[in-house]
Amino acid sequence: MTRSDWVLVLAVFGASAVEMVEALTIVLAAGTSRGWRSALEGAAAAVGVLALLVLVVGVPLIKYVPIDALRVVVGALLLSLGLNWLRKAWLRASGHKALHDEDKIYAETVAELATEGPVRPQRDAVGFAVAFKGVFLEGTEVVLIVISLGASQGRLGLASLAALSAAVVVFGVGAVVARQLSTVPENLIKLTVGVMLSSFGLFWIGEGAGIHWPGADLFLLVLVGVFAGLSAIVIPWLRRSAPTPAGVLG
């Protein structure tokens, strides 16, 4: 594996992990309140549909779209997504925006499901639908990242594998720690992925446009360093004007 393959794996794994923590919260809520069978079936069905999306959209992209055009479009998509994640992570880390609270989401989902009538013993449609929707919606962003990064580097299989591994790890850990998802340092992962997506985005836009980056692929690491260094400066600067004394990275 090359250096940029490793960065790709890390970026996809991190993005998938963040989104899967959010999805798992909903699956846990659906499982405990409507039965595990329907919730797990709903989650598995959503993963299947997402995998199909990667195949249907990703493979033709690699085969039929000229590589430079693909890199510019994919780069723009990644940059837009990366800058948004970076901004959100900075604002959360500095106390300007509330941290994502899985415990709160879990409690709200359970309360909502309690109003949905009696649970059907064999297959519960509500539990299935809620788990499916949760995994599918959170997974869509991962699919876009997998297709974008995988297609632009011609490593769709590797990107899919990284996303799937993250899902397996998160769901595996989730099964053990159950409702302790609020302890996952979600904002730190989000910040790291934001740095990587922004770096990849800029790199691919430049490659597609015909810019000769010094050091070729190595320049990707320079961009990662720039965004990471920038985060180290901007977060304390934003913290100085935070409305609350919060401001943790996790």
Next chain:
Amino acid sequence: MKAAIARGLRAFGRFWWEFLVGDTPELFIATLCVVGVAFALASLHVLPVIVVPGVAVVAVIWSAARGRTSSNP
């Protein structure tokens, strides 16, 4: 049938609008600027290496500062 297609297209458009623009249109515009600047300066040697990342850096700092101001009463 037509209504279902229209509804589907609207949902698809809404998804992409939320995904790309959402509540940070400045970052979407900045991305378009980065693409434009990259093509405009691609034939030069050193300048695009500094200016292209520079546009993204300035945009994200400005956007975060804007988010900070709006969350302060």
